Amino acid sequence: MFARAFVGRVMKGLELRSFKLLAHVISRLSFFLLTVWVGLTATFIVSRATPIDPSVILVSRLLALGSHLRPEEILAMRQQILELYGLDKPVYEQYLSFIRGVLSGNLGPSFAFFPTPTIDLIRNSISWTVLLLGFSTVLSWIIGNVIGVLAAVFSRSRMSKALEWIAMVLYPVPYVILAILIFLFFSLVIPMYRGVGGAGMLMPSLSVSYIVEVLTRLSIPALSIILGSSASWFLSMKALALSVKEEDFVSYAIIRGLGRKVVTKYVMRHSLLPQITSLALSLGYIFNGALVTEYIFAYPGLGRLLYQAITNSDYNLMLGILSYSIMGVALAAFVLDLIYPLIDPRIRYGG
Amino acid sequence: MKTSNPFKAIIGVLIVLLTFAFILPYFAPYDPRRWATVPRDQPPSGTYRFGTTTVGQDLFWLSSYALRNSITLGVLTAFVSISIAFLLGAIAGFTRSSILRHTLTLFIDSFCLIPGLPVLIVLAYSWRKYLSPVLIALILSIFGWAWPSRSVRSLMLSLRERPFTYTALLSGFGMIRMFFYEYLPYIIKWLAVSFLGLLNWAIGMETTIAVFGLSSLEEATMGSIIFWAMQYQAVLRGIWWWIVIPILILMLLIITLYELSKIAGELIGAR
């Protein structure tokens, strides 16, 4: 009773017309926070519950690089790491400082590129990853869903069945294998492989030549992701659209004599809604695919950075990449969740 | 049991692969993992059916051995994941407490959203020294359970809401008896489809981690073969069989398992 009045006041104040909209936003916000919390906690546990000692790694790393360190310097360095990880403090304090560090962007130095802060390395790579990921995800979602709807509306045609066969071969194949296959294809069969990712030697600018260069180098790894993802969206959309086709409002459109184009529009609009929700939740999985694709194609994003971190035993960098990957994916999903009401009038104008 | 042609073909391929993986290794004339047992870089021929690697391994026997490891690892992962998924999903679906249901659902969904690969990589890196197929399987299971758990939950929710559940409860059926007689067919179907799906996911995930260099050091898996091939620049040097053959085998296995799961889904149809 009291809560209702309070919520009503808040809504009036924010000029929100729909209770459902408010509920939706709050629910997705809490999911976002929960996901970030679970993810960062998992990262923390992983980083502490290990049989390795990060300070030892750092020192041996530096020694391996051939730097000659005096015993006092080694001690000082180990002390720095100890403070960074707070390994001398109780666990909950470590946890809090870890969270604080992640949220403020202070993750400490990279082990391999000591003393460059890891955050700088991540910042350079993350925009490339966002570019590849955004580009491929949007394209494959659109392609897969549009073709899926058409295949459902024209479900008896041969093309529809042929496409389904192709999708059923592409869909189960893991991103890593698809990436390698595309890589092999463009290295051995059609040597189009000029060099991938980033922009070669060009300096960042808004010129057409720069943009063209970026896009050309982006296209092959993007193709690898798009092939796998489109197949997945195609299959799920076709099944979804087939069931939407059976709904009353679709047969009413047919009865009214509205023709294939309008019916397709009806089916598509209605089926896209669950596909957006699906996209929001699948972002983690797609991100995994982007990571491994970047590695295979040596594309200068987080994937390649992660591989470098592994080969360089750069433990701190790994943790940084992990933390920001989780937060990035959760944030992207949250943004998508906010877009959803714009398309579903039942939430936007719900009672 | 359907005896149509596609079904027969799929079972056939599966039998060939399983034989290759589990029976053949016993006939290997040498330990395929050891380096320098055969001449290096030989293309596929009569003597070395799949060719040889740059470090002197017979790819044919090595693949057979690695496939066994990959499949076993996958099965173990699928088994552990499905158990966790079933437990959490069933609670989330069946519980009357809406707080528990909502929290558990959010928790499951968060594990679906969190990108598992970086976590698994960091974990595998930390435990590099101790990595064995069993440990890898356990590590993979940390994320494998999430998506299947969602589908268990919705399965349980739908079963719980069915009219016969209420009537059965009202007419005094014990929960356990009801569980077995009414729900079992749906659950078995779900288990079959999910298990195969998980198996595919696990094999793919293991390959991915191996390609990053984080697989078991002593045991060979399909993924680690690919990793070493990449390390030795196999493609650039023209030793294409070292990468292509394991990939073809993996694709064959994965597509076959997927087709099988589709058939399982249709066969064990709902009443």
Place this chain on the structure above:
Amino acid sequence: MDLVLKGLNIEGGYELPEVYVDAVSNVSLELHRNEVFGIAGESGCGKSTLIKILYGYVEPPLTLKNGSIELYTNDGHIFNISSLSPDELRKTAWWRHVSYIPQNAMNVLNPTTRIRNHFTEMYSAYMGLEKSEAYARAQKYIESFGLPNDVLAAFPHQLSGGMRQRVVIAISLLLEPNLVLADEPSSALDVINQRAALMFLKNAQKMLGNTLVLVSHDMGIQGVLTDKIALMYAGKIIEVGETPAIFENPMHPYTKALVKSLPRLGDKAQRTGLKGQPPDLKQPPPGCRFCPRCPYSKPICQKEEPKILEIERGHYISCWLR
């Protein structure tokens, strides 16, 4: 031309994987101008199937096995509905000369589209109008029905069930067709909204002078709104007549029992129902389909299907008694 629709020997049903459901068996009827024709009967008697067949919306698993359906327009054109495909009907007869109000009409509006777009889609599909012109047209149209203006801007879920029903009725009359087929246009509504929707429909019919076919299991509605009633049982029409005659002088044993079971003002006698169930249409019985439940059945009723008798002018029954 007074005749609007002529259906002869219509046989139709559902082709299921292992069985054929004989839903409409040997139905013939005639519809005339400016009348409200009711089709009554219990659930499963085939009235909805018949309506779909009359409209020509025959999509698998529904099939038309036999029969001819002819639609006569004002300008002398004849559409052979039974022989045209849904695609052809869409381009020629649908909505312009015959329209359809489906069952469950409250839920047939597109949840993600505003009401006004439902109208503009029709205007643009049938008259090629531009959006702005279509909007204006829709506005005037809605007003002519006495519906509030802000209905157009709303989404279906923002309107009440009764309002949605009236919108669907308005849509059906958009192109002023000769014939409107309404399948249970009010069953899902509460009594008050039911009355409003039905009066809405009846007034529109009076205004336009067209033919309205009203399918409903509710005899009360049939009694108030229709001029003629056809009663269906197990896929067959068992009695047809003018509404007053049906209620005051029911001839067929089924109709007799049905009318007797209706509550009447002042009559405090106990109501009785018929024992038994309608036959399974997957394996319909030979002979008269009502025979198993009929209190007057003769041996011949089991063996042969009764012929159609004209009892008095315009009043037909299908029965062996008489």
